Amino acid sequence: MDIKYVSTTCPYCGTGCGFNLVVRDGKVFDVAHWQRAPVNGGKLCPKGRYAHEFVNSPDRLTKPLIKKDGKFVEATWDEAYDLIAEKFGSYKPEETACLSSARTSNEENYLMQKFARAVLKTPNIDHCARLCHSSTVAGLATVFGSGAMTNSIQDISESKCIFIIGSNTFEQHPLIGRSIIRAKESGGKLIYADPRYTPTAKQADLYLPFVSGTDVAILNGLMQEIIKNGWEDKEFIANRTKDFEKLKEVVMKDAYSLENVSKTSGIPVESLRTAAELIGTSKPATLIYSMGITQHTVGVDNVKSTANLMMLTGNLGKPGAGVNPLRGQNNVQGACDMGALPNVYSGYQKVTDEPAQQKMKEMWGVDRLAEGKVGYTVTEMVNILADKPGELKCMYIMGENPMLSDPDLTHVEHGLKNLEFLVVQDIFMTETAAMADVVLPAACYAEKDGTQTNTERRVQRWKKAQDPPGEAKPDWQILCELGKRMGYEKQFAFESPEAIFNEVAAVTPSYHGMSYGRLDPDGLHWPCPTEEHPGTPILHKEKFAMPDGLGVFSPIEWKPPAEVPDAEYPYVLTTGRVIWQWHTGTMTRRSWSLEKEAPIGWIEINPEDAQELGISDKEVVRASTRRGSIDIPARVTPEIIKGVMFIPFHYKEHPANRLTHNALDPIAKIPEFKACSVKVEKIAEV
Ligand code: SF4
Structure with missing residues (x-):
């Protein structure tokens, strides 16, 4: 019997824990602890512990499938590639769209946006970050100039006050919960705001139950109380920020007195007062949020409000502080970094920026890209498909399942049915794949090399442990073959994920100093601009990523959700x-x-x-x-x-x-x- 251990990174949440896949006679059959794993030190939550169980499921897709007369028929790869190349080649660029995937590697996300922009010439490329943290990217970039977690996971254990709002951290990012426990063991206090008394609430020193959709009112109320008591960090505000007076004009309004915020949110006044005092007087304090903050029609406002609170109290650019959005999927940070978004190339280089366009054309060796305009988001694509049939006709979905993950499924189903041609590339026959014209069988995380970027911006390795089942192939190989068949031989002539990563590093400033050799075994936090750079676990130490280096207070008024209870839906x-x-x-x-x-x-x-x-x-x-x-x-x-x-x-x-x-x-x-x-x-x- 041949047994080997392959250290790799968990395919579930954005924490990015490492473990060993145990391989017996060429097949993955267990997960074993990897004691020196950089993020989790060998500990795992149940999902990580059992991350081997689906790998060899009998339900895995093993052959390309083409739908004929409403039924899937097995096909050869050549038949599938030729059909896709012919179909995609027959539509105008703006009639096509691609969805990339936070489940796949950085290399594969990079290739998908390159395929969309350089081969199809379509600006319509997005992925499921739209549904989880697009408001983080937009909101934090407006305030700090950079839309990512400001501090590291390890760093949370140094905090004296952890304020979690809209994140069930102990259930959804359990290994980040360990850093919170360490902080509590050193005397740190945990404040938790959420409509549900979750496992995270059970760990809290102060629990603030509130009515969904009242986040901005709560955050403004806390800021008013902090300012009234003089707990704001005056030196930080004077030296590192601007527009404080504009913030004050809004948060000092009577609508945000603790009494009024209590009426709006349902949180008792005394609890709000205690929370304000803890956040205002503990040094350092950190704020953690997740989709409870972002998934709202005021998601960007909510994010900016969290940033306002932490700038007000001077809690940025130092250990144990920060604004820390916990990313959901394993590689949603990386998929955004790689430019699988309709408005940016990799490294958040704007598609509307002429020098960035020129640089990508030169690097990719093409005369023309998608016309330098911002494409449709996932949510806009679905609305267009449903409401304006014929505008988008042809779609390529890699590793996403909008038929269960997107809002208002009846609307999504109606939209997808309006497509003339749909390709889905996945490891299982999902609800979305069942609607496709062509289904391509993909390799899972255990069957390929690559990298992923966790929530704290740490880029880590995936390592191949077994061969894919049947004829399934890694997503990167499928994209390369399609790119070549559509006339881009040179641009997709990659022999390995490492070769793709080297191109990523060359075109992406925040990844310039990274290479596979440097990522083993601990990974590197971006930005890592040079080969000598050690990576950046804490952002904004000296200045914010703004032209003048200053953080910008963004005054926000509370607005209720788009739909509020009424007599019919109470x-x-x-x-x-x-x-x-x-x-x-x-x-x-x-x-x-x-x-x-x-x-x-x-x-x-x-x-x-x-x-x-x-x-x-x-x-x-x-x-x-x-x-x-x-x-x-x-x-x-x-x-x-x-x-x-x-x-x-x-x-x-x-x-x-x-x-x-x-x-x-x-x-x-x-x-x-x-x-x-x-x-x-x-x-x-x-
Ligand atoms: Fe995997 Fe997240 Fe659990 Fe860690 S906390 S083992 S990354 S699911």
Whole structure:
């Protein structure tokens, strides 16, 4: 028997834990702890511990499939490539669109945006960061000049006050929870604001339950109390920021007194006062957020407000401080860094910037790219497909499943059905792949080399542990072959992921100093501009990434969600995840150790609301919004605030996104997953 251990990086959340894949006779069969893994020191959450279980699932796609007369028929790679090249070649560039994937490597995301821009000449390239942290990229870039986590995971353990708002960290990024525990063991206090009494709330010194969608009011109220008590960091404000007076004009309004914020948010005045004092007087303090902040029609406003609070208290550019958005998927940071976005090339170089266009043309050896204009976002693509049939005709989706992950699924389904030609490249037959004209079988994380960038901007290696099943291939090889067949032999002549990474490093300023040799074993935090540079775990130490180096206070008024409860739909619906499952469940639901812990969906209802509705625990109820209805078991629990209900979005049998609203933030175009209006009824007995 031949046994080997291959150290690699977890394919689930953005924490980026390392582990060993245990390979027996050429097949992955277990995960073993990798004690010197740089982020997690060998510890794993359940998803990481069982990250081998889906790899050799019998459901893996193993051959290219082409739909004929409504049924998939196995095809050769040549047949599939030729059909895709012919079809994509027959449409105008603006009629085509590509979705890249935060599940795939940096190299593959880089190639997908290169394929879209250099081969198809379409500006329409995006990926699921649109649905999770596009408001972070836009919001933090406006305030600090850079849209990423400012500090490192390790660094959180040095904090004296950790304020978490809109992130169930202990359940969704459990290994980041370890840094929080270390901070608490050294006397740090944890403040937690969330509508649900989650596992994170159980660790908190102060819990602030609030009504979804009132984040800006809460943050403004905390800032008012800090300023009233003189707890703001006057030196930091004077030397490192501008527009403080503009901020004051807004946050000192009566609407943001603690009494009024308490009425808006539901948080008791005394709790708000204690939180303000802790944040205002603890040095250093850090703020952690996730999709509870970003997934709103005011997502960018929410993000800017978190940044205002931490600049006000001088908590930037030092250990234990910062504004720390926790990215959801394993490589969502990297997919953004690689330019799988409609407005930027890799390294956030703007597509509308003439010198950047010129540089990419020269580096890629092409005369023309997509015409230097910003393309459509995922959410705009779906709206156009549904509402303006014929404008977008042909789409290539790599490793995404919008038929379960996107808001208002009836609308998404309607839109995708309007496509004339759809290619889906994935490891399983997803709900989206089932609608495709061609399905391409891809290799999973355990079957290829590459890199991914975790939430703290640390670029780490993936290492191949086994061959892909059947005829499945790594995404990078598929993209290279298609690029070559469409006439771009030289531009896609890569022999390995390392060769692609070397091109990434050459064209991406924040990755210039990186190479595979330097990434082993600890990875490097960007920016890493030269080969001698040690990487940058803490951003904004001396100055912000703005032309004048100053952080910009952005005064924000609170606005309610796009849809608020009324007589017909009297409750707020919010959605999220559970520790045992992952996104649309394609991997975790094929992992028996995880699936057995949480095999069905549910709707959480506060006992008082349940009593008013005459609903008992475990009873199947009908949840309806203006978009649709689902029948789903009730979980009656005091762990959710009265007036708010929660559904995890993983389950195709109880698809939360049948109900959610596709109202968008006007800047980031992120949908409002975290607040819409819902009614819940007993199902009449027959
Ligand atoms: Fe994987 Fe995230 Fe769990 Fe770490 S915390 S093992 S990266 S899912």
